[in-house]
Amino acid sequence: MTTAVQFDTGGNTDASVETPEKITPIPVYMVGTEQSRTPKFRSTSTVETLGAAEVLPAQRLLPQAPKRHRAVISSRPISGAEVPEYVLIGSNEQVSNGRGYKLWNGDTRIVESAPALYIAAGTNPPTHTVSVSVFDERYE
Numbered sequence: 001m002t003t004a005v006q007f008d009t010g011g012n013t014d015a016s017v018e019t020p021e022k023i024t025p026i027p028v029y030m031v032g033t034e035q036s037r038t039p040k041f042r043s044t045s046t047v048e049t050l051g052a053a054e055v056l057p058a059q060r061l062l063p064q065a066p067k068r069h070r071a072v073i074s075s076r077p078i079s080g081a082e083v084p085e086y087v088l089i090g091s092n093e094q095v096s097n098g099r100g101y102k103l104w105n106g107d108t109r110i111v112e113s114a115p116a117l118y119i120a121a122g123t124n125p126p127t128h129t130v131s132v133s134v135f136d137e138r139y140e
Contacts, residue, residue, distance in 0.1 A: 039069040039137035039138055039139055040138070040139060040140040041137070041138040041139075041140065042135070042136065042137050042138075043134075043135075043136045044133070044134065044135050044136070045061075045133070045134050045136075046131055046132065046133045046134070047059055047061060047119055047131075047132045047134075048078065048129055048130065048131050048132070049087055049119070049120075049121040049129065049130045049132075056120065056121055057096070057120075058092055058095045058096045058118040058119065058120040059118065059119050059120070060092075060116060060117075060118055060119075061073070061089065061117045061118055061119040061132065061134060062111070062116060062117040062134060062136060063116055064114060064115055064116040065114055065136070065138050066114045067114075067138045067139040067140070068111075068112065068113070068114050068136065068137070068138050068139075069112070069137040069138060069139060070110050070111065070112045070137055071110070071111040071112075071117075071134055071135065071136040071137070072108065072109075072110055072111075072134070072135040073089065073103065073108065073109050073110075073111060073117075073132060073133070073134050074107070074108040074109075074132070074133050075087060075103050075104070075105055075106065075107055075108075075130055075131065075132045075133075076105060076106060076130070076131050076133075077105045077106075077128060077129070077130055077131075078128070078129035078130065078131050085104075085105050085122060085123070085128045085130050086102045086103055086104045086105070086107075086122035086130075087102075087103050087119050087120065087121060087122050087130055087132055088100035088101065088102060088103075088119065088120045088121070088122055089101045089103050089109075089117055089118070089119055090117065090118065091115065091116075091117075091118060092116075092118045094118075095118045095119065095120035096118075096120065098120075100118075100120070102122060103132065105130060119132060
């Protein structure tokens with residue numbers, strides 16, 4: 001038994017095509033699911049750049065993580081809240097040479113890349129204490 005199917009051929013004319021009543025299903029394979037993309041590992045840490053009289057070396061903020069989902073980095077002042085203070089974030093070479101991304105007080109950034117990130121005081125020696133918190137999510 002066959003069934004007539006009407007479809008538009010792109011113009012104003014209709015054409016009829018006969019197709020079998022039972023259509024064989026096309027196999028569909030799930031490559032990845034939402035469940036498999038959920039981060040399985042989370043860690044938190046806090047780094048403080050202390051207001052000091054000496055130059056401070058760069059500190060590792062995030063380890064290298066090829067399976068990083070995202071890392072949320074936020075900063076807040078500990079003392080001298082009225083002073084616009086920042087920290088530098090980037091590779092060890094960048095922040096050790098006074099370059100890198102400037103993360104200002106009260107700023108929050110999301111990182112989705114795998115390389116390790118380092119932190120250094122924006123002004124060396126730092127004039128005020130800044131606290132930087134990190135929430136890191138990774139896949140297994």
